[in-house]
Amino acid sequence: MTAARDTSSETSATPAKPAMRDALVAAAFQLFLERGYEQTTIDDIVTLAGVGRRSFFRYFPSKEDVVFPDHEQCLADMTALLEASEDGDDPVARVCDAARLVLRMYAENPVFSVQRYQLTKKVPGLRTYELSVVWRYERTLAEYLRARFSARRDGTLRADVIASAVVTAHNHALRAWLRAGGEGDASAAVDHALDYVARAWTPERSPADGAAEEDEVVIVITKRSTPMWRVVRDVEAGLGRG
Amino acid sequence: MTAARDTSSETSATPAKPAMRDALVAAAFQLFLERGYEQTTIDDIVTLAGVGRRSFFRYFPSKEDVVFPDHEQCLADMTALLEASEDGDDPVARVCDAARLVLRMYAENPVFSVQRYQLTKKVPGLRTYELSVVWRYERTLAEYLRARFSARRDGTLRADVIASAVVTAHNHALRAWLRAGGEGDASAAVDHALDYVARAWTPERSPADGAAEEDEVVIVITKRSTPMWRVVRDVEAGLGRG
Numbered sequence: 001m002t003a004a005r006d007t008s009s010e011t012s013a014t015p016a017k018p019a020m021r022d023a024l025v026a027a028a029f030q031l032f033l034e035r036g037y038e039q040t041t042i043d044d045i046v047t048l049a050g051v052g053r054r055s056f057f058r059y060f061p062s063k064e065d066v067v068f069p070d071h072e073q074c075l076a077d078m079t080a081l082l083e084a085s086e087d088g089d090d091p092v093a094r095v096c097d098a099a100r101l102v103l104r105m106y107a108e109n110p111v112f113s114v115q116r117y118q119l120t121k122k123v124p125g126l127r128t129y130e131l132s133v134v135w136r137y138e139r140t141l142a143e144y145l146r147a148r149f150s151a152r153r154d155g156t157l158r159a160d161v162i163a164s165a166v167v168t169a170h171n172h173a174l175r176a177w178l179r180a181g182g183e184g185d186a187s188a189a190v191d192h193a194l195d196y197v198a199r200a201w202t203p204e205r206s207p208a209d210g211a212a213e214e215d216e217v218v219i220v221i222t223k224r225s226t227p228m229w230r231v232v233r234d235v236e237a238g239l240g241r242g
Numbered sequence: 243m244t245a246a247r248d249t250s251s252e253t254s255a256t257p258a259k260p261a262m263r264d265a266l267v268a269a270a271f272q273l274f275l276e277r278g279y280e281q282t283t284i285d286d287i288v289t290l291a292g293v294g295r296r297s298f299f300r301y302f303p304s305k306e307d308v309v310f311p312d313h314e315q316c317l318a319d320m321t322a323l324l325e326a327s328e329d330g331d332d333p334v335a336r337v338c339d340a341a342r343l344v345l346r347m348y349a350e351n352p353v354f355s356v357q358r359y360q361l362t363k364k365v366p367g368l369r370t371y372e373l374s375v376v377w378r379y380e381r382t383l384a385e386y387l388r389a390r391f392s393a394r395r396d397g398t399l400r401a402d403v404i405a406s407a408v409v410t411a412h413n414h415a416l417r418a419w420l421r422a423g424g425e426g427d428a429s430a431a432v433d434h435a436l437d438y439v440a441r442a443w444t445p446e447r448s449p450a451d452g453a454a455e456e457d458e459v460v461i462v463i464t465k466r467s468t469p470m471w472r473v474v475r476d477v478e479a480g481l482g483r484g
Contacts, residue, residue: 157435161438165407167406168405168406172402196400
């Protein structure tokens with residue numbers, strides 16, 4: 001078995017996903033769908049995959065992990081993308097790009113993703129597992145933003161809030177797509193949801209930090225009923241020409 | 243034992259928290275701190291509290307639940323507060339008030355809250371449990387906001403994003419207070435964090451939905467270098483007087 005795996009790794013175009021690992025995932029999902037998650041044992045999975053029990057644990061610490069086989073790789077990819085960020089990059093845009101990696105993983109295999117979504121809805125233990133995975137994505141984004149906002153007043157607060165808003169917006173669109181059976185343009189829906197968050201939190205467009213912190217942009221908020229002379233006066237004051 | 247509980251319920255000023263329940267929580271925490279969480283069994287807890295095993299399960303479905311004894315009541319209080327909301331109430335302010343109920347629960351007993359925080363950090367199973375509790379708070383807030391924003395474009399997206407931002411901001415301040423050993427003004431810190439989120443998402447101050455959706459407010463964003471005549475033209479156009 002070890003030899004088989006080694007051969008597969010050597011010849012495979014994607015050595016990070018050897019054939020035995022894929023076989024275990026395929027066997028597990030076949031059984032989960034046929035018998036139910038709780039009714040399937042790890043022994044059942046390895047028997048169907050035709051491998052030994054130790055091979056299972058080489059790839060997956062637990063039965064939950066075989067349900068979410070690609071999250072570790074996705075988290076690693078996300079970390080790499082964030083580490084490659086340069087100081088000039090807009091940090092909010094960067095975390096939105098990082099979140100899109102998760103969508104890409106789901107969208108690569110819609111049938112599998114929809115099956116898993118339906119399975120996760122039914123098994124409380126898998127929902128809890130998923131919450132902890134989502135939490136790790138959120139922390140990864142938040143740590144990056146905390147570093148980027150370190151010089152800023154309320155920087156850690158801003159980082160945590162934006163990270164959770166980005167993750168929530170992403171998952172809002174992703175779940176709608178999964179509920180629809182993987183039909184429709186998930187990518188466009190995620191872009192729309194992420195843009196919704198980015199608009200509220202991107203400095204040039206958001207008053208969240210007060211206009212005074214922005215050097216180049218002045219934001220004037222006025223009621224429709226305000227007399228024009230007063231609006232002009234406020235704009236002039238905002239532009240420092242009052 | 244049943245008789246003892248009944249008497250306690252009849253004479254207690256707070257029948258929702260009978261003495262036996264408190265005794266079980268106290269015994270559990272004494273043992274968790276002395277021996278560690280994993281090393282303490284439910285039998286150890288009931289022996290120290292001087293009650294039977296069945297009494298434990300009358301109050302707590304599992305050992306995890308005794309660590310977070312007040313969340314169910316807090317969730318019920320939160321639901322009641324949201325249900326009492328009237329159409330004229332600002333929905334974002336309302337969910338901020340609902341989130342403050344969680345802080346109040348923690349702040350009522352700082353010593354216990356700090357002990358639990360330190361325990362939860364050490365036990366992965368408790369962290370997972372806490373994630374699922376946080377998720378329930380977030381869904382409670384989101385469901386309320388979804389109803390309030392039902393007529394709105396992107397209403398469910400807005401509801402989910404604001405709910406998660408409010409929960410994250412609240413927890414950011416709460417955790418800082420717990421890390422500081424329960425010292426300092428938790429309430430002021432939570433108010434500050436919630437205000438930070440509310441400012442970004444309250445219609446009168448946020449451009450997140452585009453000025454066109456707001457009837458009374460016009461937001462003009464301009465570069466400092468823009469000539470004044472162009473600013474005035476843009477303001478006039480925004481006010482519908484162009």
